[in-house]
Amino acid sequence: MIKPDESVNINNESESRRMRTSRVCGLHHIATNVKRITLCGDDVDSFLLNSRTQLPAAWIKVLFPDGLNYAARAYTLSGLNKFAGTIDFDMVLHGSGPAVRWAKNAQIGDVVGFAGPGPGGFALNPKSKWLLLIVDEAGIPAMKSILTSLPSNLPVILFVGVESSVGITQLTHSNLIAQYSAISSLKGESAMRMLVQQAIDEQVLPASEGQAWIATEADDARYLKQRLIEAEIFKPTAIFSRGYWKKGVKGFNDTP
16 A cells, blocks of 8 residues: 555656556456456555556556467556555456456456556646547547546547447537547448548638547557648647557557
8 A cells, every 4th residue: 555655756668668466456347348457466556656647548558368478458547546556447348369358257366467557648738728539449448537637618529439339429528519429340441530531621620729639540540640730730749649459460559
């Protein structure tokens, strides 16, 4: 357990990349196919001293056993408690990969490795007059954590890509200007790219100084950032863009 007055500077990159060990101290089904995993232990205590863990959209890499090796998967932190010394992340239980197999069979006391926090937590620029968030299903947990951190009067526009209409949910913010949803399973050109391009063509996005945060499939993230720059919607420094995954690549790591 971390004492309230404890202060250690471990925000360097070597600490963030270091392999840590934790144990499972909580398991909860928060939806039919979503399981919340709570981790604790000495390495979790020291991890929580890193100020980057407090940023919205902070994430970790979890290392799941995969035969004689490990499979690394990235997860947004869904909760943390510095005084209890715990961190939470949510796992969608679909497919049959090593992460899902581990989650379905996980028990209190199981040991699992992790590293982080990874780069890419959200920080609002005080000069931003509005915020654009673009995510697919992998980025929705990060988007939710960002929305809860924002000033209530900041205008927000959301673009959300999902695999089917079942995944479309209304995300909340007190000054949500608009939410656009795209079905990413459409054939041909990326549905998200088409939707954002339509918004640019129809001048849906405000002309005032804003900020953008993009977390999607890697090629989409790269394309969307470039289009927003070319359309002169944002300055390059006002856009954070990260590929949370890449088509056809397991354990993809989009390192800035």
